[in-house]
Amino acid sequence: MELEEARQLWHRLSEQISYHNQKYYVEDSPEIDDFEYDELYRRLEQIEGQFPELVTPESPTQKVGGEALNKFSPVIHAIPMESLHDSFSGQEMKDFDRRVRAAVGNPTFIVEPKFDGLSVSAEYRDGVFVRGSTRGDGAVGEDITENLRTIRSLPKKLTQPIPFLEVRGEVYMSHRSFFKLAALQELEGEKPFKNPRNAAAGSLRQKNARITAARELDIFVFNVQQVTGTELHSHKESLDFLKKLGFAVPPFYRTCNTIEEVLEEVGRIGELRGTLDYSIDGAVVKVDSFSQRQMLGSTAKFPRWAEAFKYPPEEKQTKLLRIEVNVGRTGALTPIGIFEPVELAGTTVSRATLHNQDFIEEKGIRVGDMVVMRKAGEIIPEVVGVVCHTEDSQPFTMPEVCPSCGAPVVREEGEAAVRCTNPECPAQLLRHLIHFCSRDAMDIDGMGPAVIEQLVEKHLLSSPADLYFLKKEQILELDRKGEKSADNLIAAIDRSKANDLYRLIFALGIPHVGQKAAKLLSARFRTIDGIFQAEEDALASVEGIGGIIAQSVLQFFALSNTAHLIGRLKDAGVNMSCLTAVSDSRFQGKTFVLTGTLPNLSRAQATELIEKHGGKVSGSVSKKTDYVVAGEDSGSKLTKANQLGVAVISEHELEEMLGENS
Template sequence: MTQDIAVSELTEDQARAELAALAETLAAANDAYHRDDAPEISDAEYDALKRRNAEIEARFPSLKRPDSPSDQVGAAPAEGFSKVTHAVRMMSLGNAFDETDVEDFDASLRRYLNWPGDEPLAYTAEPKIDGLSLSLRYENGKLVQAATRGDGEMGENVTANARTIDTIPTEISGAPDVLEVRGEVYMRHDDFEALNESQQAKGGKTFANPRNAAAGSLRQLNPEITRARPLAFFAYSWGELSEPLADTQMEAINRLRDMGFQTNDLTRLCDTTQDMIAHYRAIEAQRATLGYDIDGVVYKVNRLDLQARLGFRSTTPRWAIAHKFPAELAWTRLEAIDIQVGRTGALSPVARLTPVTVGGVVVSNATLHNEDYIAGRDSKGEVIRDGKDIRIGDWVQVYRAGDVIPKVADVDLSKRADDAEPYAFPTTCPECGSDAVREEGDAVRRCTGGLICPAQQIEKLKHFVSRAAFDIEGLGAKQVEQFARDCWIAEPADIFELEANYGSGLQQLKNREGWGEKSAQKLFDAINERRKIPLARVIFGLGIRHVGEQASNLLATHYGSWDAFITAMQEAQGMDGPAWDDLLGVDGVGQVMAASLIAAFGQEAESAAIDRLAAKLSIQDAEKPQIEGSPVAGKTVVFTGTLEKMTRAEAKARAEALGAKVSGSVSSKTDLLVAGPGAGSKAKKATELGIETIDEDGWLDLIGAS
């Protein structure tokens, strides 16, 4: 990545490339942390990457990707549990890393609410527990359901397991008829140490930290295993309610405590940002003696009516923020540098470290980002780390804040061996031997082998069968590797020939190790079920660089059918003309993504593979989203000029809540322009295009908010 270049110095091309790399890295990190309970990067690095992503998007708003990490929460639920759809989405939190961020948070809320600068705006401040989010649903005072956060919209049903936790009451009194209590499952330090000692004595799995232990214990298919684990639960929020709990956050938390829930006694009410920061410092000073892990302090607007006014962004509430604690450091030896080849051909260097304990967690791997980072320079050739490069055998400083893979932050040259050689980043792919090239503006070097590269081939096939793509039951990463290794599949279309080729005869799947007649037939049935599949899943499953899940949904909605999509991609090959302009007009599709799409369908081998796949499928047309009774559902709305009765942010949020798509520019796709005083070029263009234009009062009348 170009992350060693200040955001203010990034070129537009560098920004595009880095946003693409960040989207891929953070999506993988979300799956590892939230779904697999096996984090691959540290909390601090995750926060830093997500913050840099937001900073780049703020500077280049037109480059924000449809699969932006800013719009992601958690990860899809794991297999093995039934699924629960949350009545009220479980959100994540925005982050603050210093006092300035906290002050900016307060200032932004005051602007949004038009709150007088000299009038107190009260907040609660509470420790941020480092555990696993859990939602508990009570009906008529009885616990009827418990679910993990999952991807925020759908989680795992862990009701039987939650009932085994002592601090989760199964019956409560004085509660609304429907009460969804939310909080964090965690494990105390002494219990964690005792569990690891017991596991080691039995020859069982030990855990890296209390958070992983708590998550792994709660997500056991056998509730008796959960019962034997020392888990606890802090309540700090709520979801669906049949009636309000109170008028303020603090009163609501106190009411939950009175019902029998464990709440954190370090929660305080603060009238100013100075009070908030002072309490943050007080909690930070107690951190080592609390007996459980925390990674920051959460601030929430106290008045619930103000929370309602402030509402939500796509993944986070506006009225809350997490003030994170600083990361931790340690020194160890760099034993080797391995190069991993990803689905898009990216060569990613990974440091293999002499295992070292950092903050109670043993770590042995670290990210090295790219060849520039190893060489001690940024992509412009300017020095970082005072110009110190990284060499195998070096004594390096690692940086983490709670999980497994940290970042190499520094090098101790005084301990470098005299014969240490500068690291030569490979210019050929270690998997297939093809040239590994670095395009202008790209932060990484990529293998040019494409489908002939085993790493890319297998990774593309793994992506094809992934949950958000074709999601074929019984065909996961392990099976893909097995079939590819045996040359049974080399491209997605081959999957739909497995039954014809290996369902009978000498090479029957049922006779393979790990397979039987029932499991083989079950796989064939699952594959056949996926012959009929929505357009968006097909587009995402192709694994085209820069085209994520959300972008695939946008493209599917825009083009409607596979034939229309394919025709558009073919007609746009010259990267000019109506088809190209139409592609760029899709909200969220920029030059980089559009060029990647065109390239995929313009390469003869890849295009032919796509055609072979499509011939085996019945691809369903996309459905337009509809919101019953909304006058603007499915329409594209543009706001321009000065809005006097609501802020631009409130207007956008309200329009999107009613099913409209809000765009920043006027085009032939625009349905409605809302123009306030000072409207300029957008209003003129709307008139030229014959687009309906109304003022703010007309907008409020239209949506019934006058």
């Protein structure tokens, strides 16, 4: 390869790797798996080895993967949080052993699992936890102290009052917690995290520590970064020391004196992967002696005294026997492949999602095919591709009606998913009920997912309308429901009958109809019957609705199931009329944008005030915006308003504009 050709390839690979670093480390939404990423990275390393003149400080090989996000305060790491160099074969591990021995003689190694989570630092003064941060780019991370406080397995006070201690660990989410979170996200109509690593990273970077606390994160601590008040001479000694202080250290690690022992332990850890409740993607081999580590030093990115062995994804061939279609709790139809059982990463696999029709066509999958399977992130089975079509293989197409209830299915423009149109479809009942009762919908206090799930399991709820016919004695049958809580829940259900119409419209879960569109429909047509009788042109003519929403509303109210549901809600005494009256039209034709934290009003209260006086509240600033109402910590919306010359007012000025009506 000539230099110019190598330079072009270097630029192409650098751009790809930088893009995937951003998706993995910063956005927590990787688009390729670790194996594909490692292949790109190793190719770049090979080119730079052959053409050293191409190496720059900005090369991905010279930087730790992540970067500090601007939503958290930066933390400068006194001791850099380095990355590890990866090996993928026994020969590469032997090369590492040879380099170490050439520098320090006869080392002792510690071999431990390489956890697949988010690397963090935790600092303690006088034995008390004072600060936590992410690795970031290795030199600067993010302050996530409050979020780390929510992790129960991280001690907040050590068993000894060490003057100062900084440790490094890996925050992870157990497989049990991951599947629990994924089920909840599906129930609430959210996009589930792809794997436990992304779930842990996304949970740890929440601005609201309460969300982090609810995600059930854990941590393994495996390194002492800095310490005063004691002397440590080896890694083994430091792990024992950390354990005495109350930290959760790697649950197994082995001392090895030869490369043969190292490779044996690396193989043993690899065989354990499928039996663990947390994800590991390799094994880490570290020189035990701290004095020898000092002699070995580091490169610009990696310590020379440690090496990570990365396990390749295990792939096996099997036969696709048939495809079943499941209806998810969001109404999405998902094809599930049923395969001849195969052993993968320590477990027997016979089922895997085939995602959607597009995925099946893209991979060329037919029933009866021999396919290659592997586990993504060592946890979720996936089809990599087709090996060959058998003589009797058959193409597959998604059904035209829901396999659960028989209602027609639709595929919205721009969506890959096919969805059931029935609002009372049994397969998506739980998700509909949770949405119906949620704060922004009918706001039934106390009717959370756990209570709804119990009611469904006891066959007391098969439709949102059933909520309004529940009896106190039925609620008393639920776990941890006494007289008072049962009375409170019945009262909350009863109060929700008086809600404004827009809440009911939003609660119905009409595709594409959010709270804002629900308010527009309520204000324009005033009653549920008015919406029932509206033609598509009338719906589309409402400012802020448009053709897609109008068609979705029309289709929803044309269903016999919808008429049945509304009829039962009417019989229960649920309000079907718009209660929001426009006090006056002083803000008619005016568009407001809210930004920052207002001193007295919540966003919802400010929006209600503006809409009550004929105004419109938008989520983004443009030349058509008339006023931006700015509070504390206003961000990019305020900047854009100033750039466009849009009038910026305070909450007080908004109240002055309203006069006595405020």
